[in-house]
Amino acid sequence: MSAPKRYTVTSALPYANGPLHVGHIAGAYLPGDIYVRYLRQRGRDVVYVCGSDEHGAAITIQAKKEGTTPQAIIDKYHEINKQAFKDLGIDFDIYHRTSSELHRETASNYFKDLYDKGVFEERETEQYYDEDFSQFLADRYIVGTCPNCGNDNAYGDQCEKCGTTLSPDELISPRSMLSNKPPVKRLTKHWYLPLNQYEEWLRSWIIKGEGRTEEWKVNVAGQCRSWIEQGLHPRSITRDLDWGVPVPLPGAEGKVLYVWLDAPIGYISATKQWAVDNGKQWEPYWKDAETKLVHFIGKDNIVFHCIIFPVILKANDYILPTNVPANEFMNLEGRKLSTSRNWAVWVHEYLRDFPGQEDVLRYYLCSNMPETKDSEFTWADFQAKNNNELVATLGNFVNRVMVLTNKYYNGIVPQGPQDVLKQEDADFLAQIDRAYKNISESIEKYEFRAAQNSLMELARQGDKYLGTLEPWKLIKTDPVRTAEVLYNSLQVIGHLSQLAQPFLPNTAAKLRRMLHLNANVAWNEQATLLPTGYQLNQPELLFSKIEDETIQIQVDKLHASQPMTTPTEETQKSVILSNVILSGVEGGVEGGAEGSAYEPMKAEIVFDDFAKIDLRAGTILAAEKVAKADKLLKFTVDLGFEQRTIVSGVAMHFKPEQCIGQRVSIVANLAPRKLKGIESQGMILLAEDSTGKLYFTEPTVGTPNGAVIR
Numbered sequence: 001m002s003a004p005k006r007y008t009v010t011s012a013l014p015y016a017n018g019p020l021h022v023g024h025i026a027g028a029y030l031p032g033d034i035y036v037r038y039l040r041q042r043g044r045d046v047v048y049v050c051g052s053d054e055h056g057a058a059i060t061i062q063a064k065k066e067g068t069t070p071q072a073i074i075d076k077y078h079e080i081n082k083q084a085f086k087d088l089g090i091d092f093d094i095y096h097r098t099s100s101e102l103h104r105e106t107a108s109n110y111f112k113d114l115y116d117k118g119v120f121e122e123r124e125t126e127q128y129y130d131e132d133f134s135q136f137l138a139d140r141y142i143v144g145t146c147p148n149c150g151n152d153n154a155y156g157d158q159c160e161k162c163g164t165t166l167s168p169d170e171l172i173s174p175r176s177m178l179s180n181k182p183p184v185k186r187l188t189k190h191w192y193l194p195l196n197q198y199e200e201w202l203r204s205w206i207i208k209g210e211g212r213t214e215e216w217k218v219n220v221a222g223q224c225r226s227w228i229e230q231g232l233h234p235r236s237i238t239r240d241l242d243w244g245v246p247v248p249l250p251g252a253e254g255k256v257l258y259v260w261l262d263a264p265i266g267y268i269s270a271t272k273q274w275a276v277d278n279g280k281q282w283e284p285y286w287k288d289a290e291t292k293l294v295h296f297i298g299k300d301n302i303v304f305h306c307i308i309f310p311v312i313l314k315a316n317d318y319i320l321p322t323n324v325p326a327n328e329f330m331n332l333e334g335r336k337l338s339t340s341r342n343w344a345v346w347v348h349e350y351l352r353d354f355p356g357q358e359d360v361l362r363y364y365l366c367s368n369m370p371e372t373k374d375s376e377f378t379w380a381d382f383q384a385k386n387n388n389e390l391v392a393t394l395g396n397f398v399n400r401v402m403v404l405t406n407k408y409y410n411g412i413v414p415q416g417p418q419d420v421l422k423q424e425d426a427d428f429l430a431q432i433d434r435a436y437k438n439i440s441e442s443i444e445k446y447e448f449r450a451a452q453n454s455l456m457e458l459a460r461q462g463d464k465y466l467g468t469l470e471p472w473k474l475i476k477t478d479p480v481r482t483a484e485v486l487y488n489s490l491q492v493i494g495h496l497s498q499l500a501q502p503f504l505p506n507t508a509a510k511l512r513r514m515l516h517l518n519a520n521v522a523w524n525e526q527a528t529l530l531p532t533g534y535q536l537n538q539p540e541l542l543f544s545k546i547e548d549e550t551i552q553i554q555v556d557k558l559h560a561s562q563p564m565t566t567p568t569e570e571t572q573k574s575v576i577l578s579n580v581i582l583s584g585v586e587g588g589v590e591g592g593a594e595g596s597a598y599e600p601m602k603a604e605i606v607f608d609d610f611a612k613i614d615l616r617a618g619t620i621l622a623a624e625k626v627a628k629a630d631k632l633l634k635f636t637v638d639l640g641f642e643q644r645t646i647v648s649g650v651a652m653h654f655k656p657e658q659c660i661g662q663r664v665s666i667v668a669n670l671a672p673r674k675l676k677g678i679e680s681q682g683m684i685l686l687a688e689d690s691t692g693k694l695y696f697t698e699p700t701v702g703t704p705n706g707a708v709i710r
């Protein structure tokens with residue numbers, strides 16, 4: 001199949017009201033960047049656009065929270081995020097802003113064109129209004145009592161405690177999340193996109209695949225199918241708000257375009273600005289049928305990019321996305337990444353804490369990308385991937401070859417094999433072709449983990465070849481063969497410098513420098529990059545080992561950011577408020593799931609992992625506070641066959657006298673550790689709900705102390 005004439009590639013516009021974390025990068029930006037770097041390397045015509053999403057109620061509420069203006073908020077986070085992307089090597093052709101004049105004009109005209117074509121329906125409805133804040137309230141900004149379970153903090157669209165879908169009218173005693181007062185009802189007029197009229201077309205395009213040239217990922221197609229099969233309804237695409245692109249119609253004062261219409265049009269305005277800056281035409285990138293349009297997003301944006309935006313594009317005769325390879329979510333150390341709870345690895349902080357190790361993060365996030373299911377970031381795994389793969393395999397192979405070439409041949413490429421290749425050499429060099437084939441096939445299928453693994457496989461083969469032939473021993477007996485082995489190894493390293501470029505751009509650049517090759521990396525499968533007699537440069541260190549202490553600092557920092565106490569009324573409110581802002585309900589194309597009452601599942605384990613844990617039933621016999629430690633209680637626990645001292649950080653949750661007689665489940669074979677000078681001999685299991693409230697996990701009545709739980 002021949003390549004498309006040109007590509008338009010987008011990554012979700014991040015909301016300019018907070019910094020980026022690793023989940024965002026793994027979801028929508030690293031895959032887009034790898035894809036585009038690869039396309040550029042192959043000489044394809046591609047534009048890669050992104051930018052800050054700077055409209056919507058989330059921005060105005062964040063400004064109120066920080067006691068500043070919306071403009072100050074977006075200026076601040078636009079710069080932070082733009083710099084973080086740049087430092088991590090996410091190489092957009094343009095990182096634009098939806099607050100720019102060009103965007104405002106583009107979005108406004110786009111709306112007007114659709115309005116003139118009669119695409120919209122006009123409706124007047126009653127909506128909740130906060131008189132103190134003089135604004136209408138989106139569903140998520142209204143809280144009240146759930147009619148189903150009595151939860152006092154149910155949202156206007158859903159109760160997260162019992163999972164019931166609600167409308168604001170169903171809430172008992174509704175109140176505004178802004179003023180905390182009961183809202184009033186007011187009439188307001190809005191414009192609706194009649195998605196129901198496009199249902200048949202969406203069914204044939206998405207479900208039957210008519211007019212599509214690529215298969216969509218199972219998770220993407222599945223989510224779309226379920227939306228379509230539930231039936232589509234007209235969707236309001238304007239809002240009552242003073243921050244955004246004004247609705248360009250008479251009688252629409254105080255109304256702006258819904259941020260979910262506004263944001264994806266940001267891809268188009270970014271392309272326009274890029275065209276202006278580079279003397280290009282923007283139209284072919286959005287209107288020519290020979291252009292391939294690809295959206296990289298997180299799974300929370302699927303409906304907008306696969307259903308709503310395509311309807312808007314189709315209605316204005318723009319091209320439709322060829323593919324939307326949405327990723328699932330990345331979790332962190334067993335919990336959902338959360339901006340509001342500060343459970344995150346922030347990109348700008350990583351870059352500060354690990355200078356010069358941008359590629360290590362890229363490598364780890366790609367090797368762990370949530371392509372088909374949720375994945376998990378752990379610091380221990382990050383360290384292991386660096387030390388065991390980047391340092392021990394890729395780094396080690398390159399370093400040994402470079403050092404030996406310097407030592408034996410003054411850094412000049414030695415004489416390669418002259419007659420028929422030995423079988424072991426032929427097998428080794430055949431790995432180069434295999435790597436090009438596997439990497440390009442995987443990238444074209446949006447399988448970036450597999451692609452990067454094929455890159456590492458070539459390095460692994462190199463390390464193995466070197467370890468088997470041992471040129472450092474061979475040099476004493478067979479100088480001719482030594483030269484051949486190092487020559488062959490250098491050819492592989494030359495190709496690694498090309499193949500690493502989409503994944504590890506800094507490493508590729510270092511390799512190019514060491515090898516004395518042009519920094520402009522092509523996709524040259526056949527070339528002999530390093531002929532005999534070619535002078536190399538001095539070797540540089542590619543990767544360095546990350547020590548346990550460095551990792552411990554990060555783990556401690558993560559846990560130190562966590563509140564130990566049950567949230568007070570005040571902090572609960574602010575958590576809810578930030579959840580609303582960050583959950584993307586009102587817009588924002590970021591890829592973090594927040595606001596759910598449930599933590600994500602941890603990665604699957606095998607039975608043997610579980611069988612190592614010795615769980616026992618027990619009873620708390622005594623409990624007391626630990627001196628000079630606000631959070632700790634010291635328990636004496638009866639396990640039937642013995643009594644244990646266990647120290648637990650629950651003093652903010654339980655009074656000592658409450659705990660005496662409490663039945664508990666114990667991890668009995670956890671290595672003892674000292675807390676405030678007391679040796680704790682095990683761990684009491686506790687359940688934690690989404691508000692941080694703790695519960696003992698008690699065995700059923702009659703379970704004897706010491707009984708094994710399995």
Ligand SMILES: [Zn+2]
Nearest residue numbers: 146149159162
């Ligand atoms: Zn409920």
